[in-house]
Amino acid sequence: MSFPWANEYKPSHPFMQWMDEKLPLPRFVYNAIGAGYPVPRNINYWWNFGVLALVCLALQIVTGIVLAMHYAPNALVAFDSTEHIMRDVNWGWLMRYAHANGASAFFVVIYIHIFRGFFYGSYKAPREMVWLLGVVIFLLMMATAFMGYVLPWGQMSFWGAKVITGLFSAIPIVGEPLQQWLLGGFAPDNAALNRFFSLHYLLPFVIVGVVVLHIWALHIPGSSNPTGVEVKSESDTVPFYPYFIAKDGWALGGFLFLYCAVLFFAPNYLGHPDNYIPANPMSTPAHIVPEWYFWPFYAILRAFTFDFFFVPAKLMGVLAMFSAILLWFFLPWLDRSPVRSGHYRPTFRKFFWFGLIPAMAVLFYCGGAPAEEPYVMLSQIATAYYFLHFLVVLPIVSSVERPDPLPFSITEAVLGKDENAALEAAE
Amino acid sequence: MIRILSILVGLFFTLALVWSFGIGAVNFASEGLPHTAETRFHEHPKHLHLASDGPFGKFDKQQLQRGFQVYKEVCAACHSLNHVAFRDLSQLGYNEDEVKAIAAGFQVPGVDPNTGEATTRAGMPTDYFPKPFANDIAARAANNNAIPPDLSLMAKARHDGAAYVYSLLTGYQDQPAELLKDFPEAKTGPGLHYNPYFANLNLAMAPPLTGEGQVEYSDGTKSSVDQMSQDVAAFLVWTAEPTLEKRKQTGWPVLGFLLFLTVLGYMAYRNVWADKKH
Numbered sequence: 001m002s003f004p005w006a007n008e009y010k011p012s013h014p015f016m017q018w019m020d021e022k023l024p025l026p027r028f029v030y031n032a033i034g035a036g037y038p039v040p041r042n043i044n045y046w047w048n049f050g051v052l053a054l055v056c057l058a059l060q061i062v063t064g065i066v067l068a069m070h071y072a073p074n075a076l077v078a079f080d081s082t083e084h085i086m087r088d089v090n091w092g093w094l095m096r097y098a099h100a101n102g103a104s105a106f107f108v109v110i111y112i113h114i115f116r117g118f119f120y121g122s123y124k125a126p127r128e129m130v131w132l133l134g135v136v137i138f139l140l141m142m143a144t145a146f147m148g149y150v151l152p153w154g155q156m157s158f159w160g161a162k163v164i165t166g167l168f169s170a171i172p173i174v175g176e177p178l179q180q181w182l183l184g185g186f187a188p189d190n191a192a193l194n195r196f197f198s199l200h201y202l203l204p205f206v207i208v209g210v211v212v213l214h215i216w217a218l219h220i221p222g223s224s225n226p227t228g229v230e231v232k233s234e235s236d237t238v239p240f241y242p243y244f245i246a247k248d249g250w251a252l253g254g255f256l257f258l259y260c261a262v263l264f265f266a267p268n269y270l271g272h273p274d275n276y277i278p279a280n281p282m283s284t285p286a287h288i289v290p291e292w293y294f295w296p297f298y299a300i301l302r303a304f305t306f307d308f309f310f311v312p313a314k315l316m317g318v319l320a321m322f323s324a325i326l327l328w329f330f331l332p333w334l335d336r337s338p339v340r341s342g343h344y345r346p347t348f349r350k351f352f353w354f355g356l357i358p359a360m361a362v363l364f365y366c367g368g369a370p371a372e373e374p375y376v377m378l379s380q381i382a383t384a385y386y387f388l389h390f391l392v393v394l395p396i397v398s399s400v401e402r403p404d405p406l407p408f409s410i411t412e413a414v415l416g417k418d419e420n421a422a423l424e425a426a427e
Numbered sequence: 428m429i430r431i432l433s434i435l436v437g438l439f440f441t442l443a444l445v446w447s448f449g450i451g452a453v454n455f456a457s458e459g460l461p462h463t464a465e466t467r468f469h470e471h472p473k474h475l476h477l478a479s480d481g482p483f484g485k486f487d488k489q490q491l492q493r494g495f496q497v498y499k500e501v502c503a504a505c506h507s508l509n510h511v512a513f514r515d516l517s518q519l520g521y522n523e524d525e526v527k528a529i530a531a532g533f534q535v536p537g538v539d540p541n542t543g544e545a546t547t548r549a550g551m552p553t554d555y556f557p558k559p560f561a562n563d564i565a566a567r568a569a570n571n572n573a574i575p576p577d578l579s580l581m582a583k584a585r586h587d588g589a590a591y592v593y594s595l596l597t598g599y600q601d602q603p604a605e606l607l608k609d610f611p612e613a614k615t616g617p618g619l620h621y622n623p624y625f626a627n628l629n630l631a632m633a634p635p636l637t638g639e640g641q642v643e644y645s646d647g648t649k650s651s652v653d654q655m656s657q658d659v660a661a662f663l664v665w666t667a668e669p670t671l672e673k674r675k676q677t678g679w680p681v682l683g684f685l686l687f688l689t690v691l692g693y694m695a696y697r698n699v700w701a702d703k704k705h
Contacts, residue, residue, distance in 0.1 A: 264674055
């Protein structure tokens with residue numbers, strides 16, 4: 001679907017006309033990311049991160065395929081083959097650093113993309129399906145990133161794999177057999193490394209598939225915008241090409257600049273030194289920490305320190321950690337406010353900026369810190385707020401809050417009332 | 428319905444957290460933070476500046492050669508350098524003949540071409556540095572039950588790697604009287620050596636660099652313990668990432684190009700949007 005005023009694809013070259021009859025792929029592209037896709041004119045820079053995420057995914061797949069040509073997924077040589085890539089493969093160090101930091105860049109972009117959605121209510125009707133698919137992509141990304149981190153077979157790879165698969169052992173009765181089945185053994189070893197490599201190669205292509213669905217679902221209602229008011233007329237939109245190609249283009253340049261600054265001058269800053277020590281099942285690192293992008297959820301996992309009635313603390317932590325992400329699936333129905341954008345929701349906005357954002361910041365910090373006081377108590381407070389925000393505050397606030405008046409249309413929000421009237425008179 | 432359920436689930440998690448927080452807070456109030464010799468006496472690495480530091484950093488080849496000499500004459504007795512081949516040494520400024528001569532100075536595992544039996548032969552540039560011990564058991568037996576770690580990646584495998592190596596090598600000292608007074612049970616055990624830069628303060632490695640002139644530098648530099656420690660730390664930065672210099676040198680043109688591209692992109696963006704208010 002598209003708006004009635006969307007530009008129509010009219011190939012002029014005979015070959016393109018022939019092509020359009022046989023396989024209208026150019027028409028498809030034209031309508032998806034060309035002049036045939038009308039986009040709200042007022043979307044701000046927070047809307048650039050969808051395209052940036054797509055670029056990150058492409059970058060990860062390309063560098064990953066090259067790395068897989070040189071990497072050996074065998075517990076005996078995996079660590080050495082990674083060092084072989086760093087030292088002997090032509091530009092191998094660039095590929096590996098680009099891939100490792102690319103994962104971090106991808107998560108930076110995706111977290112901004114998700115929080116854009118939280119603030120502007122992008123998950124609300126008619127875009128629930130876009131949101132649901134987005135959460136699926138995020139879950140797939142987490143699984144892929146976790147398995148990718150295991151591949152160099154360093155100390156953190158090994159112990160990370162042990163801790164994360166150990167989470168499943170918290171499930172009553174089937175837990176332990178389930179963990180052994182996942183690992184293919186009693187502890188992470190060659191069987192686990194091999195299947196993680198296989199899945200780490202497979203899942204990115206599954207992500208590509210879900211991304212296609214995500215964008216498809218997006219193109220049915222069209223992009224949301226900072227006012228949260230739906231598109232009403234042609235003056236509300238501009239064609240994706242050239243307007244947003246140009247805007248995304250220069251944003252991409254800036255993003256790549258920052259990414260390369262880290263990649264070339266601080267490539268190990270986001271990693272952990274222990275992963276340059278070969279995996280050793282006999283020696284446990286002093287602090288086992290996952291990569292930074294898992295820290296909020298790791299903090300939630302570790303926040304439950306004592307058994308709660310009949311639920312063991314570990315099971316409680318695992319339940320909470322998975323619930324923390326799975327509850328996002330219910331967001332479109334928990335937040336019942338008809339107003340989408342946080343700009344027009346004064347109460348929601350306060351909870352967002354002074355509640356959710358600080359809680360996430362604390363969770364990020366505490367997830368990377370050792371499991372000691374005061375970090376444990378801090379993460380308990382932040383975790384409690386996290387759940388209260390989504391499960392209690394959102395449903396209640398959205399039914400009692402009085403939103404600010406919305407602009408009549410996107411054009412009015414951009415041009416002001418009088419100019420809008422002038423524009424309509426001129427048309 | 429879904430909202431009532433959600434509020435109940437939210438309250439359930441919150442109650443469980445209040446429970447954990449409450450018990451934790453009571454314990455914390457009664458016990459406080461753990462107080463151990465490590466938390467009080469462990470020190471962060473000293474400051475060390477190397478030529479390879481910073482975005483314009485380059486290896487000081489003279490220093491790397493000195494560091495290599497320290498590794499070869501001191502560290503190599505116990506520590507392996509698994510990821511480094513003799514051919515790599517040409518990056519330190521040695522010419523082909525010198526690399527061949529260095530390699531030939533090491534005995535590496537080989538096979539007798541006539542009998543097929545395991546033997547040793549003189550090293551060649553394509554060989555990797557040989558391991559000082561046949562296996563972990565031999566390494567433990569010779570080193571007071573501690574395995575000397577491989578040094579190839581040491582500068583990346585510790586926080587603040589090069590400074591850590593330098594601090595550790597120059598950080599041996601007697602246990603402070605205060606430590607013995609407050610933590611009598613933390614007295615350094617037999618065969619161990621007190622070093623505040625080591626995580627648990629007691630290191631199985633005896634001070635390897637003990638006095639001036641232990642290594643006689645071929646470039647005439649005075650080989651104080653401090654100098655040797657700096658040099659070997661610099662050498663280990665190179666062994667951990669021989670491509671470090673190339674990485675930094677590649678980074679600048681890449682950033683320059685991206686900056687140009689971004690400015691160009693911004694100008695195009697301004698141009699395209701010139702007639703559209705947004």
